[in-house]
Structures are given as C-alpha cells and as structure tokens.
Amino acid sequence: MDETPSFDAPEAFGAPESTDPFTPQARHLVVVSGGLGDPSSSRQLADRLAAAAADALSAEGIVPEVHVVELRLLATDIAEAMVNPSRSEALQAALDEVEQADGIIAVSPTFKASYSGLFKSFWDLVEDGVIRDVPVLLGATGGTPRHSLMIDTAMRPLFSYLRTKVLSSGIFAASDDWGEVEGGQASTRTTPLQTRIAAAGADLASVVARLAARPRRASGAPKPLEVTPFDQLLRGE
Amino acid sequence: MQFGVFTIGDITTDPTNGTTPTEHQRIKDTVRIAQHAEQAGFEVFATGQHHNPPFVAPGNPPTLLAFLAAQTQKLILSTATTLITTMDPVRLAEDYSYLQHLADGRVDLTMGRGNTGPVYPWFGKDIRQGIPLAVENYHLLYRLWHEQNIDWQGRFRTPLQDFTLTPQPLDGVAPFVWHGSIRSAEIAEQAAYYGDGFFHNNIFWNKEHVIQMVQLYRQRYEYYGHGKAHQAYVALGGQAFMRKNSQDAVNEFRPYFDNAPVYGHGPSMEQFTRMTPLTVGSPQQVIERTLEFRDWVGDYQRQMFLIDHAGLPTDVVLEQIDIFGEEVLPVLRKEFAALKPADVPEAPTHEFLVARHERGEDPVPGGKEGSPAWQDAQERAATAEHAEQPGA
Numbered sequence: 001m002d003e004t005p006s007f008d009a010p011e012a013f014g015a016p017e018s019t020d021p022f023t024p025q026a027r028h029l030v031v032v033s034g035g036l037g038d039p040s041s042s043r044q045l046a047d048r049l050a051a052a053a054a055d056a057l058s059a060e061g062i063v064p065e066v067h068v069v070e071l072r073l074l075a076t077d078i079a080e081a082m083v084n085p086s087r088s089e090a091l092q093a094a095l096d097e098v099e100q101a102d103g104i105i106a107v108s109p110t111f112k113a114s115y116s117g118l119f120k121s122f123w124d125l126v127e128d129g130v131i132r133d134v135p136v137l138l139g140a141t142g143g144t145p146r147h148s149l150m151i152d153t154a155m156r157p158l159f160s161y162l163r164t165k166v167l168s169s170g171i172f173a174a175s176d177d178w179g180e181v182e183g184g185q186a187s188t189r190t191t192p193l194q195t196r197i198a199a200a201g202a203d204l205a206s207v208v209a210r211l212a213a214r215p216r217r218a219s220g221a222p223k224p225l226e227v228t229p230f231d232q233l234l235r236g237e
Numbered sequence: 238m239q240f241g242v243f244t245i246g247d248i249t250t251d252p253t254n255g256t257t258p259t260e261h262q263r264i265k266d267t268v269r270i271a272q273h274a275e276q277a278g279f280e281v282f283a284t285g286q287h288h289n290p291p292f293v294a295p296g297n298p299p300t301l302l303a304f305l306a307a308q309t310q311k312l313i314l315s316t317a318t319t320l321i322t323t324m325d326p327v328r329l330a331e332d333y334s335y336l337q338h339l340a341d342g343r344v345d346l347t348m349g350r351g352n353t354g355p356v357y358p359w360f361g362k363d364i365r366q367g368i369p370l371a372v373e374n375y376h377l378l379y380r381l382w383h384e385q386n387i388d389w390q391g392r393f394r395t396p397l398q399d400f401t402l403t404p405q406p407l408d409g410v411a412p413f414v415w416h417g418s419i420r421s422a423e424i425a426e427q428a429a430y431y432g433d434g435f436f437h438n439n440i441f442w443n444k445e446h447v448i449q450m451v452q453l454y455r456q457r458y459e460y461y462g463h464g465k466a467h468q469a470y471v472a473l474g475g476q477a478f479m480r481k482n483s484q485d486a487v488n489e490f491r492p493y494f495d496n497a498p499v500y501g502h503g504p505s506m507e508q509f510t511r512m513t514p515l516t517v518g519s520p521q522q523v524i525e526r527t528l529e530f531r532d533w534v535g536d537y538q539r540q541m542f543l544i545d546h547a548g549l550p551t552d553v554v555l556e557q558i559d560i561f562g563e564e565v566l567p568v569l570r571k572e573f574a575a576l577k578p579a580d581v582p583e584a585p586t587h588e589f590l591v592a593r594h595e596r597g598e599d600p601v602p603g604g605k606e607g608s609p610a611w612q613d614a615q616e617r618a619a620t621a622e623h624a625e626q627p628g629a
Contacts, residue, residue: 084503085441086512222445225422225453230430233372
C-alpha cells in the first residue's frame with residue numbers, strides 16, 4: 001500500500017496552513033556563512049556545500065530551495081540586536097529562514113581557535129529549541145590544516161546545545177586545500193576538498209530527504225503562538 | 238478610553254549637563270509628575286516595582302500609591318507592574334485591598350513576572366519557575382479577593398487553613414487586574430481565563446508581536462465566554478517626546494536617546510522610532526502614531542505613556558505632560574470615541590465593577606455555563622465518564 005506522506009502543519013494557534021503548497025516535495029536548505037571578506041573563502045565553501053547537497057537532493061527527486069544568509073551583511077543589525085530587543089527586517093528574515101529550515105549548512109572562518117564572534121552572535125539570537133532535530137552540516141575555513149579540529153572543539157558543542165542533528169562529517173578547508181584536485185600530488189595523502197564536499201553534501205541530503213518537510217509560514221508572518229489551556233497550567237502541567 | 242503616565246523610576250544622568258538626581262529628589266519628583274498628570278487630564282498613573290538600582294520605583298507600590306491617593310482626587314492609581322512571581326499573594330491581597338479603601342476604589346493593578354534574574358533568589362524564588370509562579374500566585378490572590386474561610390495548598394507557599402482576608406475588598410469588588418506580557422502566550426491565556434485585562438508594553442517591540450499577543454488574548458477571552466473578542470480589555474504602552482516643530486524635538490531628545498541605558502548605543506533614534514512606538518516629533522505626529530495602534534489591536538481601553546525617562550529633567554517632563562494635556566489627549570479622545578463601536582466597553586473603573594457585580598455579571602474564571610470553554614469541559618467530562626464504564 002502506498003503511504004502518502006502528510007505535510008499538514010501541527011494544530012496550533014495561528015499555525016501555517018501547509019507547507020509550500022506548490023512544491024510539497026521541496027526541502028529548504030539554509031546556508032549561514034560567517035565569512036567577513038568579499039570575496040570570502042567561507043562563503044565559497046558554503047556555496048559549494050550547498051550545491052553538493054542540492055545536487056544530491058535533486059538526484060532523489062526532491063526540489064532543493066537554497067537560502068543564503070551572509071552574516072557580514074547583517075553585522076551591524078546583529079550587534080544592535082544584542083543590546084536591544086528589536087530586530088531589523090533583514091535580520092528577522094534571516095532568523096525566520098533558519099527557524100524554518102529543513103537542513104542547515106553553517107560555515108565560519110577560524111578566529112583565535114574558534115568561530116568568529118559574529119558567527120556566535122548570530123546563533124545567540126536563535127531561540128532555544130526552534131531548530132531542534134534539524135540536520136546541520138558544519139564547515140570551517142582557516143589558514144592552515146592545523147586549525148581543522150575547530151569544527152569539533154568549538155562548532156559541534158554549539159550545535160549540540162541547539163539540539164540539532166549535527167552530521168558527523170564536517171568540512172574544513174585550509175588555504176592549501178583550494179589548490180588540491182583529484183589526481184594531484186600523492187605525497188599530500190589527503191582526500192581533495194571537492195571530493196570531501198561532494199560526500200558531505202550527499203550526507204546532508206540523505207538525512208534531509210528522509211525527514212518530513214517542516215511547516216512554513218508566509219514570509220514575514222510571525223511565529224504562531226501555542227496555547228496551553230489554562231486549566232492545564234493551573235494543574236501544573 | 239483612559240490615558241495614563243507610567244514610570245519605572247530610573248535614576249539616569251542627564252547627558253547634557255552631567256547631573257544625576259538623588260534618590261530622594263527622584264522619589265519626590267515622581268509625586269510631582271503624578272499630580273501634574275492629573276491636572277493635565279490623564280486618568281491613570283502607574284508605577285513600576287523595583288528592587289535594584291538604578292531604579293527607585295517602590296519595592297511595594299502601595300506605599301507610593303497610598304501617598305498619591307491622598308494627594309490626588311480623580312487619578313486612578315495603578316502598577317506597571319506588580320511582581321506576582323516574587324511577592325507573597327497574601328501580602329498583595331492585603332496591601333492592595335487596604336489601598337483600595339484609602340483611595341476610594343481608584344486602584345487597579347498590572348501583573349508582571351519581572352525579568353531581572355537576581356530578584357527571584359532574593360525573594361526565595363527561581364526565575365525558571367516564572368510562569369508556574371505567576372499562575373499559582375495569581376490564582377491564590379484571586380481566591381483571596383473573592384472567597385472567605387479559604388483552605389489552600391500549593392507548590393510555592395505554606396498552606397492556608399481557614400484564612401479570611403482583611404480588609405475585604407471595597408464594596409465587595411476586587412481591584413481590576415491587567416496581566417502584562419510581551420511574548421508569553423501563557424499570560425495572555427491567563428488574562429482571558431479570568432476575564433481580566435491584557436496589557437502589552439510594546440515600547441521596545443515590533444508591532445507583529447503586539448498584534449499576535451492581543452489577537453490571542455481576544456480570541457481566548459471570547460472562548461471563555463466573557464464577551465466577544467472585540468470587547469476584551471486591552472491596554473498598550475507607548476513613549477514620545479514632542480516639540481511644536483518636529484526637528485526641535487529630534488534635536489533636543491537625541492542626546493537623551495543616545496545615552497539612555499534602555500535606548501542608547503544600539504540602533505539610531507531614526508531606526509528605533511521606525512521599529513517601535515517611540516515618537517519624537519510634533520504633537521500631530523504623536524496623535525497619528527497613537528491612532529495607528531488601534532489599527533494594530535482594534536478598539537482598546539487604555540493607553541499608557543512613558544514620559545519621565547532617559548535622564549530628562551523633571552521640568553521638561555512636566556512640560557511634556559502639559560503638551561499631552563493641551564494638544565494630544567483632546568484630539569485622541571475625540572478620534573478614538575468617534576471610531577469606537579457602541580458595544581465595545583469603556584475602560585473599567587471601580588463604579589463599573591460595582592455595577593457589574595450588582596447585576597450578577599462578574600466574569601466566571603474558565604467560562605460560565607454555555608461558553609465554548611464550558612461546552613468543551615462538558616464534552617471532556619462525558620468522554621472520561623464513558624471511558625470509565627466497564628466494557629467501554
């Protein structure tokens with residue numbers, strides 16, 4: 001018997017009516033790049049990871065919708081949001097995309113043995129619990145491969161705290177890696193960057209494809225409020 | 238429609254001359270501001286409750302409000318907010334009940350949870366229990382104001398056996414209660430459950446939040462059968478600085494905005510005025526902005542303004558109150574009244590509550606017979622009974 005997947009949103013006050021009605025088979029990938037330059041190698045890595053994941057999703061018959069959040073363009077808004085509860089429209093739109101993502105690709109440059117302060121500040125603005133169980137692929141860039149454990153020592157705990165499904169594969173791109181190709185010098189003995197990117201993209205796609213699409217709301221619409229009936233609150237539930 | 242002034246009693250250095258008022262000066266000036274608000278035609282004055290510097294709003298608002306009751310004739314004395322989480326509901330019931338007698342009924346309250354973490358442990362409480370504390374404490378407070386010889390037991394306070402409040406509320410009618418919250422759906426639900434009012438202090442928030450919370454409160458108010466959604470009691474916050482020419486207002490207020498702990502060193506004044514209700518400009522701009530709030534939340538009952546903030550000298554604050562009284566409030570009253578449908582209630586007063594009580598029309602917490610909430614409860618009970626029958 002054919003099981004038709006249900007894309008209905010959960011019952012909640014002001015809940016969105018359905019997932020994207022035109023393409024219910026779509027999955028929304030949100031790419032958050034913490035690169036500070038333009039051009040930026042973090043953005044470059046993020047784009048390549050997104051392309052790899054999108055290709056793998058397409059191969060499974062799923063329509064990938066990719067949204068890129070470039071934090072350098074939001075730097076002032078993020079700083080202002082730290083000291084004031086108001087959010088600029090651009091920042092709120094970015095946070096809304098992240099909250100509704102079916103999969104997240106998060107990439108930061110390595111600064112002083114960790115992610116950049118801007119990258120951390122952005123995730124500080126994401127409310128606890130809103131991206132619980134969302135698959136996350138981590139990526140980082142740095143000057144030399146000696147920083148490559150940053151993904152595991154700094155980024156992974158952050159995304160564990162956010163209760164996301166952090167994929168075991170994380171992609172670190174040192175400056176040298178951009179010069180490496182399949183069939184390059186055997187003496188380097190590392191897997192070329194593009195090969196690692198393709199594998200990680202496929203890894204993310206395989207998890208995203210197996211999860212139901214998350215409910216989406218009309219763009220700009222605030223998050224629905226969920227109500228616990230008051231007699232339950234009174235009983236301490 | 239009621240208009241009011243609310244204060245958080247902040248002690249802030251005036252950035253234009255470096256002077257800082259003493260606590261004594263600020264407290265005495267608060268009294269002047271309240272008296273002046275009454276003379277200018279405001280109906281309400283509300284004080285915050287604070288337990289930490291740089292604020293001198295009273296730790297127990299009835300102390301200030303009782304003094305103001307003696308200094309004013311018509312002003313409704315209120316709070317913004319009373320901390321329902323960290324205060325003993327028995328003391329709240331006693332103190333506000335006593336105040337209500339002294340003030341001949343010119344008293345209501347706005348309940349808030351408080352967001353200063355250390356205040357909770359100072360009073361033996363835990364901020365992570367904020368919502369459960371607000372729920373349990375208010376339920377006890379409600380019972381203390383509506384019942385006698387109470388037996389009560391809860392999670393956060395020693396039990397009561399055969400407790401009767403003294404003094405009983407004036408004319409057998411508890412002060413009207415507003416519940417204030419910015420983002421917590423539970424508090425909008427709480428206000429709706431009891432048929433109380435809902436206050437959204439929108440002064441730092443984008444309008445989407447305001448609309449969503451008030452909409453939720455209104456729908457649940459109707460669900461609990463206290464009236465139609467558009468008849469629920471809504472109050473909003475707001476803040477403004479005015480001069481005849483708007484550019485003068487902008488120039489004069491900018492150093493205060495840029496340096497105030499609550500505003501400064503973040504978004505520019507222009508961004509902030511676009512995103513939040515803060516209006517810096519001419520009286521006409523304040524009128525237009527305030528009327529816009531009605532488009533967001535529907536016809537509402539009370540508009541509070543924060544005026545004495547950011548280190549403004551008291552004389553300037555009094556001047557601002559005068560501009561409100563002369564140029565803003567008369568127009569707003571006329572405009573709001575012309576737009577308001579006849580079946581939307583006015584803001585509650587003691588006289589209104591007494592008349593409602595005598596008609597036997599007090600709200601029934603959780604919904605009176607026939608309300609959608611009552612019908613749901615009946616159905617749930619029937620299902621549960623059915624499930625208990627053997628063989629069912």
